[in-house]
Amino acid sequence: xxxxxxxxxxxxxxxxxxxxxxxxxxxxxxxxxxxxxxxxxxxxxxxxxxxxxxxxxxxxxxxxxxxxxxxxxxxxxxxxxxxxxxxxxxxxxxxxxxxxxxxxxxxxxxxxxxxxxxxxxxxxxxxxxxxxxxxxxxxxxxxxxxxxxxxxxxxxxxxxxxxxxxxxxxxxxxxxxxxxxxxxxxxxxxxxxxxxxxxxxxxxxxxxxxxxxxxxxxxxxxxxxxxxxxxxxxxxxxxxxxxxxxxxxxxxxxxxxxxxxxxxxxxxxxxxxxxxxxxxxx
Numbered sequence: 261x262x263x264x265x266x267x268x269x270x271x272x273x274x275x276x277x278x279x280x281x282x283x284x285x286x287x288x289x290x291x292x293x294x295x296x297x298x299x300x301x302x303x304x305x306x307x308x309x310x311x312x313x314x315x316x317x318x319x320x321x322x323x324x325x326x327x328x329x330x331x332x333x334x335x336x337x338x339x340x341x342x343x344x345x346x347x348x349x350x351x352x353x354x355x356x357x358x359x360x361x362x363x364x365x366x367x368x369x370x371x372x373x374x375x376x377x378x379x380x381x382x383x384x385x386x387x388x389x390x391x392x393x394x395x396x397x398x399x400x401x402x403x404x405x406x407x408x409x410x411x412x413x414x415x416x417x418x419x420x421x422x423x424x425x426x427x428x429x430x431x432x433x434x435x436x437x438x439x440x441x442x443x444x445x446x447x448x449x450x451x452x453x454x455x456x457x458x459x460x461x462x463x464x465x466x467x468x469x470x471x472x473x474x475x476x477x478x479x480x481x482x483x484x485x486x487x488x489x490x491x492x493x494x495x496x497x498x499x500x501x502x503x504x505x506x507x508x509x510x511x512x513x514x515x516x517x518x519x520x521x522x523x524x525x526x527x528x529x530x531x532x533x534x535x536x537x538x539x540x541x542x
Contacts, residue, residue, distance in 0.1 A: 266295065267295025268295060269291060269296040269362075269363075269522070270295035272297075272360075273299060273361050274291045274298055274365060275361055276288055276291075276298060277365070278302055278367040279301060279320070280300075280315035280316070280320040280322075281302075281315045282510055283471075283476060283513050283514070284300065284365070286511050287517045288334070289323075289327060290514035290518050292327045294518055296332065297334065298327055298332060298334040298336075299361075300320075301339040301347060301350040301351075302315050302319070302338065303368070304316055304317045305338075307370060309377050309382060309383055309386045310371075310377075311372065311377050312481040312483045313481065314370075335353050335354045336350070337353060341393075341395075347398070355405070361409070362521075363413060364398065364406075364413070364416070366398040366417045368391075368394055369418060369478075370391065371479075371484075372386060373433075373437040374435070374437070374487035378436065378438065379435050381436050383435065383437035383440055384436040384439055386437075391441070391445065392443075392447050392448065396451065402415075403455065403459065407459070407462050407464070410462070415455065415467075416468075416517050416520045417448050417469070418513075419448045419470050420441075420445040421472050422441055422446075423444075423448060423532075424540065448468055452530070452532075453530045456529045456530035465525065465528060466529055466530065467532070467533055470536060472537050472539045473501075473506065474509070474513060475506075501538055501542070502537065502541040502542055503537040508537055512535060520533070
């Protein structure tokens with residue numbers, strides 16, 4: 261156990277999916293700055309059906325550089341959360357390097373809600389495969405290690421305000437991508453509560469985080485901005501925050517993830533943590 265003068269998470273290890281950029285990178289940096297070592301993966305490639313640019317190997321290399329600059333250690337690999345074998349290779353490399361696991365951040369996701377491909381029925385299945393089955397794969401791969409260690413732990417699942425509120429006011433937003441995205445994010449709440457229920461006896465907490473729009477490349481691209489430019493006012497209202505900001509920063513979400521991994525949240529489990537700038541008030 262770390263001493264009183266040690267960093268908050270010294271000697272502990274976090275496994276993070278979607279670590280190459282955006283929220284995943286922010287989580288890695290925040291946890292590393294708190295003393296944790298990082299095991300991370302990202303697909304680092306374009307997925308057919310996603311029309312905005314996805315993360316690249318250069319993005320992953322930049323995450324490694326930034327984490328190492330904090331003084332933390334990091335093991336990363338290219339893997340697809342839809343492919344358990346590829347995930348397991350990275351996960352096992354991390355266990356070999358660090359010998360334990362304390363936190364699981366199931367963060368990998370896509371947002372094919374706008375554009376021509378979002379209207380294909382295949383977008384529904386793609387969202388469920390990446391953001392629901394991908395989270396299931398992540399938790400199933402890792403939770404037994406937490407149980408076997410006997411030291412408790414925390415599993416944090418990235419959901420969305422789209423998992424708690426309807427995202428369609430008019431038919432403009434009616435796409436199979438939007439339906440699939442919202443359905444996957446909503447299903448994560450129930451998935452997390454089931455894991456939280458049976459893992460509580462092991463002092464393993466499981467929670468979902470539900471951000472409003474986050475200032476990352478997932479929304480900072482021409483596909484999304486062009487869609488907002490032509491969106492009916494009624495649908496724009498669904499994206500309005502009560503606190504007058506366009507989007508929160510990825511580090512705002514990372515601060516909440518750090519709390520969920522800290523002893524300060526040791527009795528907080530089975531919950532949906534809203535980080536929505538008051539969007540649910542509108």
